[in-house]
Amino acid sequence: MSNVVECRDLTKTYGSISVVDGLDLTVRAGQVFGFVGPNGAGKTTTMRMLVGLVHPTRGQITLNGRPLPDPEGLDRVGVMIEEPSFYGFMSGRTNLETLARCGRRLTAAAVDDVLDRVALTDTADRKVKTYSQGMRQRLGLAAALMRRPDLLILDEPTNGMDPAGLRDFRTLLRELAASGTTVLLSSHLLSEVEHVCDEVAVPNEGRLVEQGRPSELSTARAQVHVTVAADDRALAQQLLADWPVRVDDGGDLIVDVTDGRLVNQRLGTAGVWAARIEAVRPSLEEVFLDLTSIQPCVSERAIG
Ligand code: ATP
Numbered sequence: 442m443s444n445v446v447e448c449r450d451l452t453k454t455y456g457s458i459s460v461v462d463g464l465d466l467t468v469r470a471g472q473v474f475g476f477v478g479p480n481g482a483g484k485t486t487t488m489r490m491l492v493g494l495v496h497p498t499r500g501q502i503t504l505n506g507r508p509l510p511d512p513e514g515l516d517r518v519g520v521m522i523e524e525p526s527f528y529g530f531m532s533g534r535t536n537l538e539t540l541a542r543c544g545r546r547l548t549a550a551a552v553d554d555v556l557d558r559v560a561l562t563d564t565a566d567r568k569v570k571t572y573s574q575g576m577r578q579r580l581g582l583a584a585a586l587m588r589r590p591d592l593l594i595l596d597e598p599t600n601g602m603d604p605a606g607l608r609d610f611r612t613l614l615r616e617l618a619a620s621g622t623t624v625l626l627s628s629h630l631l632s633e634v635e636h637v638c639d640e641v642a643v644p645n646e647g648r649l650v651e652q653g654r655p656s657e658l659s660t661a662r663a664q665v666h667v668t669v670a671a672d673d674r675a676l677a678q679q680l681l682a683d684w685p686v687r688v689d690d691g692g693d694l695i696v697d698v699t700d701g702r703l704v705n706q707r708l709g710t711a712g713v714w715a716a717r718i719e720a721v722r723p724s725l726e727e728v729f730l731d732l733t734s735i736q737p738c739v740s741e742r743a744i745g
Contacts, residue, residue, distance in 0.1 A: 443470045443506070445592050445623040446491065451500035453486050453647075461486050462647035464500070468625050468640075473618045475638035475655075476627040479733045483647040484627040485522065488596050491625075492520050505591060519590030521598055525581025529570030533561055533580050536569060540584055555583040560609055574601030582610075593617065595626040599633060611637045635725045645733045659722040662731070665701045667694040668717040669708070677713050693717075 446468035453461040461483040468474045476484050489495040491502060493509060502509045504518065527536045537552045556565045559579040564572070569580065578601055585593055599607055607630075614624055614637050628634050634641055635655045642652040651658060666689075669677045677694055678686055681704060685697035696704055701720045708715055723731070 444468065444503075445470050445472075445505060446474075446625060447501075447503040448487075448491075449501045451487065451490060451502060452498050453483070453490060453495060454498040459498075460647050461490070461497075461644075464644070464647070464649055466642060466649070466652075468623060470623055471618055471621055472639045473614050473624045473626070473637055475634040475641040476625065476644065477629070477631065477634050477641050477729060478627075478644040481646075482644040482733075484644060485596055487644070488520075488522050488594055488625070488627065491594060492518060492522070494522070517588065517591040519585035519588060519593045520595075521578075521581040521585045522594070522596040524600075525577060525584065527569045527577065527580060530568060532566045533569055533572065533576075533583075534565040536580065537583060537587065541587060551587055551589075555586045558586060558613060559583045560606075575603055575606050578602060579606065582613075591622060593622055593624045593626075595624065597627055597629070599628060599630055607633065631724075631726045631729055641725075643729060643732050650732045651728075655725050658728050659725055660699065662728055663699040663720045663722045665696040665698055665704045666717070666719045666721050667696060667704055667708070667715050668692075669694065669713060669715050673713050676711070677708055677715070680707050680711050680713065683707075 444467050446466065448464050448466040451461055451464040451466070452459055464487060476487070478484050486495060490497050491504065492515060504515060507513050527533070531539070534552060534556065537555065538549065541548070541552055556562045559582050561576065561579050561583060564576065569577065572580065578598060582595070582598060585595065599610055602610060611633065618624060638655060640653065641655055641658065643650050653661070667677065671692065674688065674692065674694070678688070681694065681696050687695050689695050698704065699720065701718045705715070705718050
């Protein structure tokens, strides 16, 4: 699978502050790739650099095999960064037709097609100033799709979308990926990212702190919860001391290892029989909060 986006040592400095700091990023063809970070992590700045709106202080960007600033790298890239702007006094359709006239190879049929893909056909002839935020986002997405991009770069695309809009958006992204379009999106909606992205990268303060498949990120942080009889607890703790282990408020041992079989074997060999051994995976939200050093406010856990 070829690499559609490659960033090496990408850095943007404002004054003395590096808002993007030595970022290495690879997005492969046909992936839906999520960029998930807290406010100010550098997501928008990175995306702006990818499409030539911000000049990097240092580092290289290659799009579709062409190093920027070669404009051909941007030839088949659809972009929606921050709030899309449209003429409020024109209808959604007229806005897209105006854009189509500025582009190459674009026809009225292409406008109809993208309006249909983002479920705006019925409201396409209303003035954009009467659109809700979610409808404007859809129109922005339609504009980004109009050139049939190989690569779609979307900054917070689901802002303001209702649950049906989110579901349709997720389906659309998976359809695009299945037909070979690569998608790089940023989002704060971890549940969305978890369901739609093949891979996620987590930037914090301009640096990448984690990258991987959503399921891998949580599986790699699984802990094994062990319930033993109170009389066996001290011995069990001793037997498991090769790993970081603590006792929680309910008396269970929480072992910092991902594979429950190792724990089972260690206890069983010494004749200590546990009533329960369970690998517990954190949710992606807990992983995210942990990585970005924010205290979790939810304790909901996915059992694995
Ligand atoms: P959010 O999730 O809130 O949109 P983000 O991850 O997209 O955040 P950026 O918008 O890339 O973050 O901003 C990263 C940092 O860079 C922020 O601290 C922001 O204030 C700073 N920044 C962005 N543009 C400029 C600029 N033109 N001059 C100075 N600082 C800037």
